[in-house]
Amino acid sequence: MKYSGLIFLILCSWAWPAMAVTPAEDIATTILLRGYDCGGKQVRAIDQKEDARGNKIIRATCPNGVRYQINISADGRVRVKPLR
Amino acid sequence: MLLAGVLVLVFMSGCACRQGMDTKPYVQEPLPAVADTAVYQEPGPASKFHLEASSLPGVISTKPRKHDTVKVEKEDLQIEPVPVAPSKMLSGQEPKASPSGIDLDTLTERLKQTPAIGVFTKLAIRSDIMDLKDEITDYRQKSVLQSKLEEVRSRFDGLLMKIVALLEDDPGLSRDLYTARESIWKSLLEVST
Numbered sequence: 001m002k003y004s005g006l007i008f009l010i011l012c013s014w015a016w017p018a019m020a021v022t023p024a025e026d027i028a029t030t031i032l033l034r035g036y037d038c039g040g041k042q043v044r045a046i047d048q049k050e051d052a053r054g055n056k057i058i059r060a061t062c063p064n065g066v067r068y069q070i071n072i073s074a075d076g077r078v079r080v081k082p083l084r
Numbered sequence: 085m086l087l088a089g090v091l092v093l094v095f096m097s098g099c100a101c102r103q104g105m106d107t108k109p110y111v112q113e114p115l116p117a118v119a120d121t122a123v124y125q126e127p128g129p130a131s132k133f134h135l136e137a138s139s140l141p142g143v144i145s146t147k148p149r150k151h152d153t154v155k156v157e158k159e160d161l162q163i164e165p166v167p168v169a170p171s172k173m174l175s176g177q178e179p180k181a182s183p184s185g186i187d188l189d190t191l192t193e194r195l196k197q198t199p200a201i202g203v204f205t206k207l208a209i210r211s212d213i214m215d216l217k218d219e220i221t222d223y224r225q226k227s228v229l230q231s232k233l234e235e236v237r238s239r240f241d242g243l244l245m246k247i248v249a250l251l252e253d254d255p256g257l258s259r260d261l262y263t264a265r266e267s268i269w270k271s272l273l274e275v276s277t
Contacts, residue, residue: 026202033208033246058204070204078208 027060031068034080039064059083186264188271195261200253209250212243217272240269 040063054074
């Protein structure tokens with residue numbers, strides 16, 4: 001009874017990161033949201049670059065082997081294109 | 085602790101006994117003369133209510149009659165239109181509240197803060213909303229918005245469904261977004277002017 005609150009807090013802190021979305025899942029969801037097939041819920045081999053104007057270019061490989069490039073402009077526009 | 089539990093159990097059993105004592109069959113009184121003159125209506129349009137007295141629980145009808153229908157006419161159900169103040173969404177001075185009581189600004193903030201979806205997904209959703217707003221503005225400038233309204237609405241519905249599906253780890257926000265969809269649609273049309 002004395003330690004139940006402490007145990008609850010520990011369990012909460014252990015469970016909390018599991019709720020957050022990993023970048024691999026986030027990128028896979030973005031690709032799916034743009035209507036492209038990814039073959040899974042997580043991408044691998046994420047390569048991220050940012051230019052001087054604040055535009056981000058992310059390249060990632062889906063579980064089905066297809067590589068995608070995600071362009072995020074400085075004003076927040078997201079474009080996804082498959083790489084050949 | 086144990087004593088408190090026993091007390092609660094004793095209290096609950098006392099309530100149950102009392103409920104049982106109060107239950108006795110109700111014998112229906114003869115209906116007033118008004119009911120006798122009521123005309124039986126065939127069940128039809130949803131605007132009319134038909135309440136069968138014999139169908140009520142606990143009512144034992146002494147004499148089943150076909151004309152015991154309580155009739156509520158359509159005119160009785162008409163609700164007076166409530167005057168609504170003009171929206172101040174463009175000025176941003178007043179909080180945007182939907183008919184369901186959900187504040188749209190709070191909803192937007194909750195969508196930004198939710199851990200159920202990642203940053204890139206949020207940006208993609210924002211990008212989609214901006215595209216939809218641009219499309220509405222474009223149609224409005226070309227004066228073809230009314231003819232394209234159904235198409236734009238279907239795009240909006242699709243986008244909302246996507247967001248609701250993505251928010252499976254935040255069911256409260258998902259439900260609130262779905263509930264406030266009409267308000268979001270109206271605000272989208274107003275903001276795009």
